[in-house]
Amino acid sequence: MPPKGKKGGGGAKDKKGGEDERQEPLQAVVLCDSFETRFNPFTLERPRCLLPLANTPLIEYTLEFLAGSGAEEVFLYCGNHTDTVEEYLQNSKWLSNTAPFSLEIIRSTSRSVGDCMRDLDQKGLIVGDFICVYGDVVANISLEGALAAHRASREKNKNAIMTMVLREAGENHRTKPTHMRPTFVIDQDTGRCVHYEQIRPGQSATLDVPGEVLKDHVDLDVREDLIDCGIDICTPNVLAQYTDNFDWQLPRRGFLYGILKDFETFQLTIHTHIVTEEYAARVKNLQAYDAISRDVVSRWTYPLTPDTNLVAGQTFQLHKGSVYREEGVVLARSSNVGRNCVLGKATSVGDHSNITNSVIGRRCVIGSRVKIDGAYIWDDARIGDDTVIEKAVIANEASIGKRCKVEQGALISYGAKVSDGTTISGDRRVTTLKRKRGYEKDEVVQVPADPKIVGEDGIGYHMQFDEDEEEEVAEALLVGMQNMDLTVDDISTFDSDEEDDEDDYEPSHARTGSTRSDSFASIDSEESGENKSSVQEFHREAVNSLFDDMKKGTDPDTMQLELKSMRLTANAEDKQVRRALAVAFNKRVANLIESGKSPKEAAETLFPTYNRLVKGCVSSDEEYEQAEFLMFIQTDLTHRAQGEKMMLFLSNALATNDLIEPDGFEKWWNDERSTASEQLVAIRKDTEQLVKVLCEDDEDDSEEEEDSDDE
Template sequence: MKAAVFAAGYGRRLYPLTSSRPKHLLPLAGTPLLLRVLEALRSAGVQELGVTVGYMADRVADLISRFGATPIFQRQIAGTGQALKESKPFLMGEDRFFVVYGDVTVTAGQLIKLYRYVEENDLDGALIAVKRRGEGLYGVVRTKDGLLASIAEKSSEPGPVNSGIYILPRDILDIVEGLEKSPRGEYELTDGVNTLASKGFRIGVIVDEGSWWFDIGRPADYYAANLYYIMRDLGGRLHLDRMVEMGDDVMFRGPVIVGRGARIGGGCVLEGPLVVGEESVIGSRVHISRSVLMEQVSISSGCRIRDSVISERTVVGEGVEVSGDDPPCLVTGPGAKVPSYLKITKPTII
C-alpha cells in the first residue's frame, strides 16, 4: 500500500516561525515534524511514500529524498483536494492508499489500527476522528450506523473532529477531479470524502481520545505538541547529544533534550519539558523551563525564561524575564533580537 503525505502549504498562521522554513520542517522534540510522519508510516509497513511539496519545495524534497520518499511537486497550492489531485499519478494502480496531512502528528500504532479496521470490516476506506471541540477550526465528523455520514468543515458543532488521517479507495482520485472551490477558495478533500459517503461507499470512522494528535496550525499548537512529545519520547530522562559543553553546577530537571554542539554556562537550571537546539549558547545563571529553543539560539546571562518558542539565531539579551499564564508567553522569529532586561508577562511575538 502507498501513502500520500501533504506538505506543500505555506503555514501562514504559524508566522513568524515559518518565515525561513516550511512548517513541515519545524522540529518537534528535536525531529522535523514531516520526518516523524514518514517514520510512522514506514514503521506501519508502508514502503512507498509520496510527499507533495510546494512552499520551499527544494528544502522539503531534499529531506524526504534522503528518507527514500518521492517528492510530488505541486503546481497549484489550493487545498487538500488539489494536493490529492496532483498525487494521482503516484497513486494510480492502488485499490486503497493512506492519505495523511503533513502538519498533524500520528503514530505507527494508530496507522496499523486504521489499516486493520478497514481489512477486518471489509470497508472501502476509513478515517480517524479525535475527540476535540470543533470551535470552527476543524472538520466535525458525523456518523450513521458506525459509518461516515459527512464531515462539516470548520464547524463549531459538537462532535469528534477529522484528524487528516485516512485510508481511501481509488475512486476518490476521479472524484477530486470534479471538485469545485469551497467558500475559502480551496479544493477540499473533505468534499470528495463526503461524495464517497453520499454515493454509498462504506467509509468507517475510528473515534479516538487523541492525546497523541496535534494539528500544527498555530504557535500555541506547536508549543503544546513539543511539550507532549518531549515527555512521550523521554519520560523523565535527559538526552545530551554529541559535543555538548557545560560549565559547573548545571542542573537538569525532568525531560530535557540538548542538541549537538550546544554550550551551557555555569549555574544554569534547565527544566523540562525543554529542547535546546543545536549549537545554541546559554550564558551563566540562566533558568529556562517548558520551552523550545531552535538552532543557534543565544541566551545571555541572568535570564529567566519559561513557556516560550524561540526561533533559530534569536539573540536574547541579559536579564530578560519571561513568564505568564497563557503560553506560549514569547514567540520569536528567526534572527530576532530581545533587548536586555525586558520583562514579558503576556503573550508576545518578536
C-alpha cells in the same frame, strides 16, 4: 540451518507466488505543505514539515510512521519551499539506497490540498488504496487494524471510499484543538461517518443533522472527543471525486462535507476507524506543537522519543526525570536541568541557570542565571545572562541579550536579535522577514528593525498577521489563543482588520456571550437557524474577497460580479451581502488608517469608487435597507480602534455621495437597536452632529417642498 529458517524461506516463496495475484503495493501520499500560515513567522523561511519537534524535524516522524506501517511507495507533495524539503531529504536516509520505501517528491503549483489531489489524479501514480497524511503527523499507531477495517468496509460496500483514522481523547485534552472542535456523527454498527461539523466553543452547540440520516440510522454516536490526526485511507475514487468537484479545497471541510451532502446522489460512504491505544496527532498549530512536544518528551509517543535518535547523527540519551541529553552538552556545575527537558549536542548552560520543561536545540549558548521554563529554543540560539524565558518559541540563530524577559507566548524567529534589557511581551512575533503578496508568487523580503520591539541594537520587527484566504484561516488566527498558554494574548493585539472578519468566531464574543446576543440578536436572529454555518462561510469569504479586491484596486464592476456569484452560490440573502460589504468597508478603512492616513481621508478614498457596490445592495428608496447598512457598520466598528471617528467619516461619505438618504439616517438613529449597548452608543456619539444636520436639511427640504406644494 535450523528448520525455522527453511520454513521462513518457504514462506517467502509462497508469498511471492501470492504476491503476483495480490494487488498493488501500499502507497502513501504525504502533504508537506498544509497551505496555511499558522506557523508564521517560522514558516516564512522554512517549511512546516522541517520545523523541529523535540529537536527532530517533523517530517521524520511522519516518514517513520509510514515506514512502520509498511508503506512501500511514498509520494511527497510540496508547495512552498520544495527546494528546502528536497535538499533535506536528499541528505537523509529516506532517499538513500537503503530507504525502506521508494520516495518521490512531487513538485506542484498547488494552492490547496484539493489541487494536490487533482494533480495526483492526473498523474495517475496511484494504483490502489493509499494512505493520505500530512507532513506533520506524529503517530505510532499501527495501521494494520485501520487497513483491515478499510478493506472490510470496502468488501461490504463498494462505495466506501475512505476511512478516517481518529484517535480517541477525553473531553479535555491538551492535544485537541481548543478553538475548533471537529464533531463526527458516526453510525454505531458500520462505523460510517454520517455527519461532520466543526463546532467552535462559545457557539451554541447545535448540530445540523439531516433528517435522512436520522431516519436511516438507528444508533448514532456523536463524538466530539476525537483527535483528527489527518490520517486517511483512501481509494483512488477519492481522487476522482476531487477532480469532479474542482472547488473542493480541503479534505474535511471540502471533501468530507461534499461527499456527505451528496450521499443521496452518489451513495458514497466514508468510514471511521477509532483508535483507543497508541498515539496519533497532527502538529496543526502552535498549541498542538506545544502539546505534542510535551507528549514526545514524556514518552507518550514511544518509541518515537528523542532517545530513539531517529535522525542519523543524533545521540540522545535518556536520563532521570525524562531529561534527554545529547553528547557534548556542557552544564555548569551549579546549573539545574529539571524534568522533561531535551538538550541538543554541544549546548552549554551557564552557572545557576535553571531549565525546566524545555526543549533546547544544538549548539545553543545559555548564559548564567538564566531561567527557562517551558520554552522551545531551536538550534544555535544565544541567551544572555539573567534572562528569563517563559513558554515561548525562539528559532534558530536568534539571540536574546542580557537581562531580557521573554514572556509567555512570544515567538522569536530566525536570526532575530533582542538587545539587552528588553522585554518581549507575550503577543509579539518578532521576525526579520515579511511575506509580500505578489500576484503569482509571494515574496519574502527583509524588513528593517523596529527598536521599539527589540531594543536599540536589535534586529527584527513585530509581524502583523498576514491575511490568507484559506479555509481555516480563523483557526489559524486563533491558534493557541484561548486556554493554551502559548500566544495567549495575541488576540488583543492582532491588527484589527484580521480580527474583524471573523465576527462570529471571535473569541471575545464567545467570552462575552451575553453582550453579543444583545447586540446581534435582532440582526442575526434568522441566521441562528440551520444555515448558520453556511451564512458564516459566505460572510467570511465575501469579506475577504471584497477586502482583497479593494487592496488590489480591482475594478468595482468585477467586484460586483464576484459578489453576486458568491451570493448565488451560497444562496445568501441581501442582508448578508450588506453586512459583508459593511464589514469589508470598515476593514479597508481601518487598514488605511493603520498605514498612516487620517480617518477622514481613509473614508473618502472608498467613495465614489465603490458607489456601485453600495447601490447594488442598498436601494436608495428603502429606508430600512439603508438603516440596516449603517447598523452593520456601527456594530462592526464597536471593536475597532477609532470606531467613532470612522463611523462619522463613513457616514459623512455615504451621505455626500447620496448613497444613504437622510431618511435612512433618521431611521437608523431612532432605531433602538443602535443604542442597545454602551459600545454602540459610544460609536455613534460623534456622528450625532452629522445626523442632526442631515435630518434638519431634510426636514427643511421637505418643508420647503411642502411649502411649494402648498403654494
